[in-house]
Amino acid sequence: MDRRHFLSAAAFAGLSGCAHRAKVAVATPNPLPGLMPVRAETDRIFRTTVCLRPFRAAGPRLEVERVGDKTVVHNYGHGGSGWSLSWGSSSIAVERAMAVGEREVAVLGCGALGLTSAILLQRAGAKVTIYAKDRPPEVRSSRATGSWTPDSRVALTNAVSPDFPALWERMCRYSFHTYETYLGLAGNPVEWKDMYDLTDGEQEGPKQQDAGLAFARYRDRVRDLTPRRRELPPGSHPFPVKSASLTSTLTFNIASYSRQLVNDFLVEGGKIERVEFQSPSELVQIGQKVIINATGYGARALWRDESIVPVRGQIAWLIPQPEVNYGLMYGGVLMLPRRDGIVVQAMGIGEMEGYNDASEAPDRAAAEAAVGVIAGLYARMKR
Ligand SMILES: Cc1cc2nc3c(=O)[nH]c(=O)nc-3n(C[C@H](O)[C@H](O)[C@H](O)COP(=O)(O)OP(=O)(O)OC[C@H]3O[C@@H](n4cnc5c(N)ncnc54)[C@H](O)[C@@H]3O)c2cc1C
Known part of the structure; x- marks a missing residue:
């Protein structure tokens, strides 16, 4: 051996x-030749985090609005796709902001959308200040799974404008190609991971249980970007399940990736000011006349935008195991090994899981139950 x-x-x-x-x-x-097992033990859960996806039935808001003498370009409401779509969505917001003709621009928010907006503004030649209540790692973006999920809870099919699917595709492709430039960097901010989808039979698949809302699915438009899922014949994989398939996905190691974004922004002369706004009228305090509003779920209160629905999601974090280089989905639970921790996330009833639930309190019992599902899989392999 x-x-x-x-x-x-x-x-x-x-x-x-x-x-x-x-x-x-x-x-x-x-029991897993070539694959290292995860130590799925509940005492290895070192934290449990909760995040609220800023879901809008009509998709992300990218409109331009006048507030007094300010031009505000919105860039919020990306549901479960905020990291994945960030570069593409922000490129559109930046185009609209730069079209005003000012060279000093403000960004509200320091999450996935705020940071990418700020960096793209700098690349377009603007002098940028970020104003935000929180910055990474406090922002909600820092509590995301970190996968390439560009159409996760991004809109409802019947609520989007006719041009939204094409706009989504544009955002998606722009983001994907920008993420390519973060591969292979120190700290592995972005990397590819193999992902196994394991099922014990017909009962699996939270997708089948989605009821009520018709969440938009646009992945077929960008099939060429990522490897196709392959069914694995019995005996060709080590897992004790009825069926298995394999694909590879982009993974964002959000701790190092967001630090890289903040550093890139500061190195180019960007400034970050910690401030919380209670209403749009307070924006008069800002010197800049052009503002990109990337306040995420915070826009619901700040902009009184009740079209934003919270979609709660919880992650149990297991101590990282750098030797585990694959992820899996089994029994409705996702396991994704990141450099900053192993994500264990119950997917529950699929896209409706956590819908309209604004509680950000962690649920330890649910975290342990999710880890227990993954532990059960490995326990079967030991027999
Ligand atoms: C469990 C879970 C898993 C997810 N996994 C993924 C994934 O794998 N891939 C993916 O692409 N997406 C994922 N998402 C979605 C993604 O996390 C969000 O779409 C994204 O974080 C939204 O980013 P944001 O920058 O708009 O918002 P935030 O990260 O919430 O940033 C908002 C910023 O605005 C500031 N702000 C808000 N209000 C105010 C105010 N009044 N005054 C001043 N500042 C203010 C905040 O302090 C913060 O800096 C997931 C979400 C959840 C909940």
Whole structure:
């Protein structure tokens, strides 16, 4: 057994470095040849986070509005797609902001949309100040899963304008190609990960259980960007399930990625000011005449925009295992190994899970239950 498989076996058996116990580990074959097991133990949950997706039935708001002598370009309401669409959505907001002709521009918000707006404004030649209540890692964006999910809860099919699908595609392609430029950098802000979809039979698939709302699905428009999902024949994979498929997805290691974005912005002379606005009328305090509003879920209160519906999502974070280089979906639970922690997220009833739930209180029992599902999968492999 080579060192890699020895370590794998030891980790899978949950053993310490003690010589006697290590001998036992040697005798335990790695049930996942080539894949390292996740230590899905509830005492390895080091935090549980909750985030609210800023969902709008009509899709993200990108309109231009006058507030007194200010021009406000909105860039909020990206549901479960905010990281994925950020560069493309912000490129449109920046075009609209720069069209006003001012060279000093303000950005409200320091999450995925605010940071990408600010950086693209700088690249377009503007001098930029970000005004925000929170910055990473406090922002809601820092509590996202970190996957390429460009049409997750982005709109309802019957509520969008006829040109929205094409606009979405434009945002999606622009973002994807920008993310390519963050691959291979120190700290791995962005990387590709293999993802297995494992099912025990017909019962799986929260998608089938979605009831009520017709969430928009546009992935077929950008099929060429990512690898196709392949069914894996029985015996060709190590998992004890009825069916398995494999694809690869972009993963955002949000701790290092958002730090990189903040640093890139500051290095180019950007400024960040901590401030909370209670109403649009307070924007007179800002010197700049052009403002990109990237306040995310915060726009609901600030802009009195009740078209924003909160869609709650919770993640249990397991201690990172750099040796685990694949993710999986099993029993309605997603496991995604990031550099800053292993994401374990119950997908529940699919897109409707957490719909209109504004509670940001973590639910420890639900976190442990999700980890238990993943533990159950690995336990079956040990038998
Ligand atoms: C559980 C979960 C998992 C997710 N996973 C993914 C994923 O894998 N991929 C993906 O693409 N998307 C994902 N999302 C969606 C993504 O997180 C959001 O779409 C995105 O974070 C929205 O970013 P934002 O910049 O608009 O908002 P935020 O990150 O909320 O940033 C808003 C900014 O505005 C500031 N602000 C707000 N109000 C005010 C105010 N009144 N005054 C001053 N400042 C203010 C805040 O302080 C903050 O700086 C997920 C969401 C959840 C909940």
